Amino acid sequence: MPVYFDHNATTRLDPRVLEAMMPYLTGPYANPSSLHRFGRSARDAIERARQQLADLVGCQPQQVTWTSGGTEANNLALKGVADAQPGGRVLYGATEHPAVMEAAESLRSRGRAVEAIAVDHQGLLDWPAFAAQLASSPVRLVALMRANNETGVIQDVTRAAQMAHEAGALMHVDAVQAAGKIPLDFSALGADLMSLSSHKLYGPKGIGALVKRAEVDLSPLHHGGAQERGLRGGTENVAAIVGFGAAAALAVSELAMRAECASQLRDRLERAVQQLPGATIFGAGVERLPNTLQFGLAGYEGEALLMQLDRRGFGVSSGSACASGKGEPSHVLLAMGYPRDVAYSAIRVSLGRDNTVDDIDRFVAVLRELVAAGKS
Amino acid sequence: MIYLDHAATTPLDAQVRAAMLPWLDDVDGYGNPASDHRLGRRARAAVESARAQVAALIGAEAGEIVWTSGATEANNLALKGALEFRGLKGAHVVSSRIEHKAVLDTCRYLETQGTRVTYLTPDADGRIAVEQVMSALQPDTALVSLMWVNNETGVINPVVELAPLLRARGVLFHVDAVQAAGKLAIDLSQVPIDLLSLSAHKLYGPKGVGALFVRKRPRARLAPQIHGGGHEQGMRSGTLATHQIVGMGAAFALAQSQVDAEAARQHxxxxRLWQRLQRLAQIHRNGDAAHCAPHILNVSFEGVEGEALRASLPELAVSSGSACSSATREPSYVLRALGRDDELAGASLRLSLGRSTSAEQVDCAADQIIAAVHRLRALSPTWGGSSVATDVETTTAFAGDDNVYMYPAPVWAAFGAVRHAGTLPAADNVVCSQVGSPAARAQLELSARCTPEGVVEAARFRAYGCPTSIAVGEWLAGRIEGCSTAVAIPPTAADIRAALEIGEDKAHCALMGEDVLRALFDQIHRIRR
Known part of the structure; x- marks a missing residue:
C-alpha cells in the first residue's frame, strides 16, 4: 500500500461514517421532498445532520445550506451575494482556492469590480493594503480563507471581518481546509458566510455546505424546486448529507487528538526537511494547519519529484489537486513573492489519521536518497 | 407499503451499490480523481469508465458527458451556460409550461436577466407539437428547451422529430431527458440534440449525481456556472465524487442491458393498473396514452378532494405531482396546463412503476385507491354518482393506522374512524344545514333529528374536503348527539380547534364547523317554535 500524504486533496472515508450512511444506501430510499413515509425519515436524517454540522462550526442548523461540495458553496456565496446585492467591489485574498478566485473573477463579466488582496512573504494578509482597499471605495464582499490548502497558513479572519464590517462589507470565509483540523467558530470569526466540504474531513465526496447568517441576501446558483428554503434546488443527496453529519460529529470529538497527532508528525518531518540542502519551508514563520507542510528543494521540479515519490509509494501533491497537471506554478507561492522556479519546486505533504512516525521516517529517507541521486 | 413513486426517485440497485462500495470502503479507493499520484489515477480511471457507460446508453461519446450534482444542476448549466457563453442574454428562448421546475425556474431567472422566453402550452393530451415549436421561433431564438418525457404525465414530446428541424434553423436544442433515459431508446448519434440532462437517482443510481451531454460536433459551447479548478473541461469545477459517478455509470450500464424488456413489462x-382503476366511474387519465413513457400513469378522480385522497392511502407511496411541488400542496401546474381545473388537478395521483413493481402490487394499489375513492365519494354531500350510499357507516373505516402526513392525533383518529357519516331520513323533526362549496374544495353538511324538547337524538354529517374538514364533521356530529339544544351553547371554532388540536393552517375548517353548527341550531330553534 502506498503511503498517503495528500489529505488536503481528499481523505479516506471513515468506516464509522460509512456505517452511518449505509441505511440510506440500502434502505427504502426516497425523495425527501415526497410526502410519504419514506420521504419523512429521509428528511429527519437530513435535519439531524444539519445539527451535527452546526455543532462543528458553532452556528445554528438553519444557517446551513447543503451543496454538492466546497466549490459549489464558494460559488454560491460569491455569485449569490453579487447577484442579490448590487453595487460595491468584491475583494479576495491572493492565495484563495481557485473556487473562490475563479468565482470572484467571473463576476467581472457581470459588471462587478473585483480585486485581489495582497499577501506578505509568509502568506498572511497585507493589512495596510487591505485597509486601503476598504477605504478607497465601497466594498460589498470580502472573501478570505481560514487556512490555505497549499501552505496551511492560517489567516486572522476575525480581524479581517472586523475591518470588513466597519467598511460595510460582508465577510465570506472559505473554511474547507480548516474544518476538522483546527477549532472553527462561525460567529466568533465574525463571518457572514462560510463554506465547508465533507471529503476533507473523512466524510464522503460530493457534499458540502454553505453557512450563512439569515440576514444575508443570497440568490440561488441552481434554480428549480424549493429545497433548502429555495436557496439550492435539486433532490437532496441523503446518504452523503448523513455522512457529512457523521463526519462532523466525529471531528468534534476527535479534533484535539487529530491535531496533536498531526502536528507531532508534521514537526518531525519539518525538522528533517530543513536539513536538506536548498530546502525552503513555505509559511515557516507563521501559524499553520497542524497537518500541512509545503516545501521546495532548490533545483528540483515539484512535478518530477512528485512522480518519483509516487513510484516509491508516497502520494503527495505539488499544490492544489485541482490545479495539478496544468503545468502552472502555484499561484499561492507566486502571490507570496516566490520566483517561478521556487514555486515550481513545491511539494505539499498533508498528513492524516492513518499516518505514522514510520511513514514519516521512510519518506524522509526516500527524499534524502532522491536528493543525493539528483546531485550526483 | 407499495412504492409507486419511481418517477420521484428509485431505490439504489444492489449491483449499483456493490459497484460504489469499493470507492467508499477500499484502502485505495478514496483518491481525488484530480490528483496526480496512484490513488488519484485509480479514481480517475473509474470516473472515465463510468463516463463511457453513461455515454453508451444515449449513443454519445464519453467526452460529451459532463458530470454535475444532479439533473437540476445539469438543466441550470445547459440553459444559463449556453446563453451566457453566446452573450445572448437579451435573446429569445422557447420552452413549455410543463417543464420540470429546474427548467422553469431557470427560465424565470433568465427573464430577470433580460432573456425573452416563450412558454408553449400543451394540447389537452399534454403534448407539445412540432409545428408549435417551429412557429414559436423568432429570428433571434438562441435555444429551445423541451423535456423528452414529462415527469407527471409520462407524455413523450416529439423531440426526435424536432431535433433536425432545429439544427437546420441553427437553434441550439436542450432536452431534459431525466424521465426518458433508460425508459426509451435514446441514440444521440442519430438525433442532433445539442444538450441533454440526465439524473442517476431516477434510474436506480445514487442521489447527488447527474450529467449534462454537451455535443462535441458541432460543438455546443457553455460558460461554466461553477468556477474553480477547471474540472470537466472547464465546464464544471469541483472535486468529482468517485463513488457517485461510478454508481451512475453502473446504473446506466444496467439500464442498457434491460431497457427494452423492462419497458415492455412496465407498460x-x-x-393493467389503468384497467382495474376503471372500475371507478368518472375518472380521467391525464396525458396521451398513445405517446407515453411506460412507467407513469396519472389519473384525476372526480368527487374527491386531493389531500383527503392522498391521506386515505397511507400504505401507498404515490405522488400528487412531482415531488418538488407536492410539499407545497398546490395543484399540479402541469395538469392545469393540460386544461384540468384546480379541483381535478388537485384530485390526481401520479402512479409511477419501477423494476420491483409486480402485478400483485398493481392490483393491490388499485384496490386501495378504489376503496379510498368510494369512501370519500360516499362522505361527500354533492357526489351523485353510482358509488353513493345513504348510510355509509360500513364503509367509513380504512386501514389508517399510520399517520404518515402527521395530522394532529384527534384529527387523524376522527378521519380514520368515521362513525357519524351519512344523512337522516327526511322527517318533520329532522333538520339539515350545509356550508361551503365544491369550488372552494370544502363543503360540510350536518343533519340532526330532535325530540320536541330540543334534544338531538341522532346526528350525521357529510363532508367534501381535506381530512381536517371531515374530522370536524365527525367530531361535531358526535358532540351534539344527546345534547339539548335548549341549554347547550354550540361549540365555537376555537372549541373545535382546541378539541381536535387544529393548527393555524387548517383554522378555516374549524370556522366552517362553527358556521354549519350555528345554522343547524338556528333551524332546530325554528322548528321548536
Whole structure:
C-alpha cells in the first residue's frame, strides 16, 4: 500500500461514517421532498445532520445550506451575494482556492469590480493594503480563507471581518481546509458566510455546505424546486448529507487528538526537511494547519519529484489537486513573492489519521536518497 | 407499503451499490480523481469508465458527458451556460409550461436577466407539437428547451422529430431527458440534440449525481456556472465524487442491458393498473396514452378532494405531482396546463412503476385507491354518482393506522374512524344545514333529528374536503348527539380547534364547523317554535 500524504486533496472515508450512511444506501430510499413515509425519515436524517454540522462550526442548523461540495458553496456565496446585492467591489485574498478566485473573477463579466488582496512573504494578509482597499471605495464582499490548502497558513479572519464590517462589507470565509483540523467558530470569526466540504474531513465526496447568517441576501446558483428554503434546488443527496453529519460529529470529538497527532508528525518531518540542502519551508514563520507542510528543494521540479515519490509509494501533491497537471506554478507561492522556479519546486505533504512516525521516517529517507541521486 | 413513486426517485440497485462500495470502503479507493499520484489515477480511471457507460446508453461519446450534482444542476448549466457563453442574454428562448421546475425556474431567472422566453402550452393530451415549436421561433431564438418525457404525465414530446428541424434553423436544442433515459431508446448519434440532462437517482443510481451531454460536433459551447479548478473541461469545477459517478455509470450500464424488456413489462403493468382503476366511474387519465413513457400513469378522480385522497392511502407511496411541488400542496401546474381545473388537478395521483413493481402490487394499489375513492365519494354531500350510499357507516373505516402526513392525533383518529357519516331520513323533526362549496374544495353538511324538547337524538354529517374538514364533521356530529339544544351553547371554532388540536393552517375548517353548527341550531330553534 502506498503511503498517503495528500489529505488536503481528499481523505479516506471513515468506516464509522460509512456505517452511518449505509441505511440510506440500502434502505427504502426516497425523495425527501415526497410526502410519504419514506420521504419523512429521509428528511429527519437530513435535519439531524444539519445539527451535527452546526455543532462543528458553532452556528445554528438553519444557517446551513447543503451543496454538492466546497466549490459549489464558494460559488454560491460569491455569485449569490453579487447577484442579490448590487453595487460595491468584491475583494479576495491572493492565495484563495481557485473556487473562490475563479468565482470572484467571473463576476467581472457581470459588471462587478473585483480585486485581489495582497499577501506578505509568509502568506498572511497585507493589512495596510487591505485597509486601503476598504477605504478607497465601497466594498460589498470580502472573501478570505481560514487556512490555505497549499501552505496551511492560517489567516486572522476575525480581524479581517472586523475591518470588513466597519467598511460595510460582508465577510465570506472559505473554511474547507480548516474544518476538522483546527477549532472553527462561525460567529466568533465574525463571518457572514462560510463554506465547508465533507471529503476533507473523512466524510464522503460530493457534499458540502454553505453557512450563512439569515440576514444575508443570497440568490440561488441552481434554480428549480424549493429545497433548502429555495436557496439550492435539486433532490437532496441523503446518504452523503448523513455522512457529512457523521463526519462532523466525529471531528468534534476527535479534533484535539487529530491535531496533536498531526502536528507531532508534521514537526518531525519539518525538522528533517530543513536539513536538506536548498530546502525552503513555505509559511515557516507563521501559524499553520497542524497537518500541512509545503516545501521546495532548490533545483528540483515539484512535478518530477512528485512522480518519483509516487513510484516509491508516497502520494503527495505539488499544490492544489485541482490545479495539478496544468503545468502552472502555484499561484499561492507566486502571490507570496516566490520566483517561478521556487514555486515550481513545491511539494505539499498533508498528513492524516492513518499516518505514522514510520511513514514519516521512510519518506524522509526516500527524499534524502532522491536528493543525493539528483546531485550526483 | 407499495412504492409507486419511481418517477420521484428509485431505490439504489444492489449491483449499483456493490459497484460504489469499493470507492467508499477500499484502502485505495478514496483518491481525488484530480490528483496526480496512484490513488488519484485509480479514481480517475473509474470516473472515465463510468463516463463511457453513461455515454453508451444515449449513443454519445464519453467526452460529451459532463458530470454535475444532479439533473437540476445539469438543466441550470445547459440553459444559463449556453446563453451566457453566446452573450445572448437579451435573446429569445422557447420552452413549455410543463417543464420540470429546474427548467422553469431557470427560465424565470433568465427573464430577470433580460432573456425573452416563450412558454408553449400543451394540447389537452399534454403534448407539445412540432409545428408549435417551429412557429414559436423568432429570428433571434438562441435555444429551445423541451423535456423528452414529462415527469407527471409520462407524455413523450416529439423531440426526435424536432431535433433536425432545429439544427437546420441553427437553434441550439436542450432536452431534459431525466424521465426518458433508460425508459426509451435514446441514440444521440442519430438525433442532433445539442444538450441533454440526465439524473442517476431516477434510474436506480445514487442521489447527488447527474450529467449534462454537451455535443462535441458541432460543438455546443457553455460558460461554466461553477468556477474553480477547471474540472470537466472547464465546464464544471469541483472535486468529482468517485463513488457517485461510478454508481451512475453502473446504473446506466444496467439500464442498457434491460431497457427494452423492462419497458415492455412496465407498460403491461401500467395498463393493467389503468384497467382495474376503471372500475371507478368518472375518472380521467391525464396525458396521451398513445405517446407515453411506460412507467407513469396519472389519473384525476372526480368527487374527491386531493389531500383527503392522498391521506386515505397511507400504505401507498404515490405522488400528487412531482415531488418538488407536492410539499407545497398546490395543484399540479402541469395538469392545469393540460386544461384540468384546480379541483381535478388537485384530485390526481401520479402512479409511477419501477423494476420491483409486480402485478400483485398493481392490483393491490388499485384496490386501495378504489376503496379510498368510494369512501370519500360516499362522505361527500354533492357526489351523485353510482358509488353513493345513504348510510355509509360500513364503509367509513380504512386501514389508517399510520399517520404518515402527521395530522394532529384527534384529527387523524376522527378521519380514520368515521362513525357519524351519512344523512337522516327526511322527517318533520329532522333538520339539515350545509356550508361551503365544491369550488372552494370544502363543503360540510350536518343533519340532526330532535325530540320536541330540543334534544338531538341522532346526528350525521357529510363532508367534501381535506381530512381536517371531515374530522370536524365527525367530531361535531358526535358532540351534539344527546345534547339539548335548549341549554347547550354550540361549540365555537376555537372549541373545535382546541378539541381536535387544529393548527393555524387548517383554522378555516374549524370556522366552517362553527358556521354549519350555528345554522343547524338556528333551524332546530325554528322548528321548536
Amino acid at each position: 403491461r403493468l401500467r395498463e
